[in-house]
Amino acid sequence: MDDPQQDLTACEREPIHIPGAIQPHGALAALHPDGLTLVAASANLPAFIGGQTVLGQRPDGVLGEVLGQIEAWHGSDQPFLRVIARDGRHVLTARRSDGLVVVEVEEARAETDSAFAIFAQLNNFVQEIAGQRTMQDALEACARVVRALSGFDRVLVYRFDADWNGRVMAESGNERLPSYLDLRFPAADIPAQARRLYAESRLRVIPDADYRPVPIEPSLNPLTDQPLDLSFAQLRSVSPVHLEYMRNMGTRASMSVSIMVNGALWGLVSCHSAEATHLSPMLRDACDFVVQSLAMRIGAQERAEDAAARERLSVLGTRLLAAMTGASDWVAGIMSDPDALLEQVGATGAAMIAEDRLEVAGDVPDKAAIRAIIAWLETRGVTEVYATDRLPHELPQLDGISRNASGLLVLRISDVASNWLLWFRPEVVETVTWAGNPHKMVREEGRIHPRHSFEAWREQVRGHAIAWSDAERAAAQSLRTAIVGVVLRRAEELAQLSRELQRSNKELEAFSYSVSHDLRAPFRHIVGFAQLLRERESGLESKSQHYLQMISDSALAAGRLVDDLLNFSQLGRASLSKSAVDMNKLVDEVLRSIALSIEGRAIEWRISRLPPTFGDATLIRQVWFNLIDNAVKYTRPCEKAVIVIDGQEDDGVTRYRVQDNGVGFDMTYAAKLFGVFQRLQRAEDFEGTGIGLALVRRILDRHNGSIAAEGEVGKGASFTFALPLPEKKGRALV
């Protein structure tokens, strides 16, 4: 794309503040601060002051008459001095520049300078803009009053956008010059150093573009050996490029006054006439006064609007903060009030990215596009806040985002984690009417000229959104602070909870440790002494023998119960050592280990080939052991027991089943099967501690697996457990 600014760098480099010449409607004298002797002068000075100008001597004429006043002013801290010469026909303005006193002399124009008339107009204007309801009314009033005061053919009020393109907001004219209302002027029309000058010196005037510059002699300031700095001089000769621009616009006279709002160049009041137009310094001051009154009105209005916006945003921020702190999870909290989230910055869509979560509200691009935007932000190294009103231009490689994401405002919540809050604004297709094609530059003989054509040129602006205001950015920033606060507090609460859990875990460990030592010993003692007693009293009658046996059996059972409980509690803490597990091998081992206990039983085993799984082999062997041992136990009453073992892999999950035709269970109590100490059979019918299935479920929980049971009284039971394979690890199984 052609960038017109590239082509105008020649213009940007022109040192317009040191032209070495002035315009001929006045004269200039540079005086040495000590003694006010003449250091440099414009060639027309003698004619203007009606006296001698000898370098190194104090000037005479109308200038010589006011040297006393200049001397007094120079000792003060006033920025400039304006005096009317004794003859009443000359106005002198003194300023300090480059260590010199620079005096400009102009003719007063008595016929227009009725102080009373000027004051009345100013008074009217100030009252008028104070009463205007809208900014637009105030701009139009300003254009009208400046034209009335100055007598220019056309007065434009011109506002800069963020890129320094100008737009004509208000106009007042007598139709001698074409209307420029609503036209835009590219930033290149007023190069950067000219804008700097406009900010420093508020008013420029060119009474006649066809003037012959008057040179200043000597051309170098003897104090600095540099050309005299004329930044503040009203008479400063302007760039030839600018004069050509004026001629192209069909204007011979111009004046522009900077609209300075809060210290920044907001816009210009730009006046033109087809013919030469002379303005006295007093009238220029009056125009400047009008424009500065307007600037104050604009500043007040912007501050009021900004304050109102900030107030509204802070109410929304409070609502969002309440939603965040009220929810258990701040992301869910902030997304629970999408209206407040969007209104907070005036967006139409929002997306919240916290690690792998992506939640959206309103009108947003698709998730792949959002992820691509995040990736791009990561590479840009965005921290805290980032805003653009032309994302499709910043990120041209991503298609299809301009409709709802031309504007992007981003908060990076965490520097370490990938946590982002994104707001989107839709594309605003704007038809801009330029004063001539801004992209087309004219070249003649290698020199760049400003546009010759000011015919309106229409251009559609695509991929742009309404820019994010300062108040909206500030609201985003303060929301970020709030989120970070909430997240930090959450982290603190979690850390506190984790400390408490660690402590209670330690207490539990200490508890189970002492249980294992102290509870186990008495059972061992009972068994031991009962045995010793039996050996000693060989002649004990059978009833006593039986009682002794009961004592031993009970103590043994209690000892086993303690061992099982300890196993169960240790399972929660022991770390898993996972690897690929051959389930066929595990089942073989379990069958061999129970071979002795099933001697004499008629059991038909139907064992299919089992798919391998992934987990802690020792613990999974325990699962098989408990399930197979149960199947063997509960088929004891059957004449012919049938135990089926099979398995399959399905979508990254392995499932295994142990089915028997034993006593079964009532499905009503199915939920109780896997609880600790839950038994569905009477102890005298089937031995056991009631921990076996609880242990099985705990092992499977620790593998992110699951178990389910089906049964019918008298018909048998079927247990199915599932284990996820590694690539699906972490996924919940039902």
Next chain:
Amino acid sequence: MSELRPILLVEDSPRDLELTLTALEKCQLANEIVVARDGAEAIDYLFREGLHRERPAGDPAVVLLDLKLPKVDGLEVLERVKKDQERKHIPIVMLTSSREEQDLVRSYELGVNAFVVKPVEFSEFFKAIKDLGVFWGILNEPPPGYRRNGRS
């Protein structure tokens, strides 16, 4: 019988002591059984200090050491012996009520020679004590220069 060194049994529970002594008696070992009722007494015996200052020199064939002991616990006794240059060769068998992982790990770090969990079933307990007595009291050959009874 200068070759047969005593067995040091460190046990605070009177019931466990009685059961263990009965078991040792039943296997008819000829070794003298020295009993210490807490960790401090065990250390006094092994280092010939305090009450045992006057005992004849010589190390036991094996120490059967309970974990939970008054005053100085089993792990501390184990550590003292295994860090002592002259006594680190004395075989020490942890004889304990439960198989706690942290105790196992710590004991082996400190250089225990064996770790035995007392079985609840008396016949199994009896067999374990007998095996230990026979193995460490009779079969096991100490390293050369091991301090015999009455000599050093």
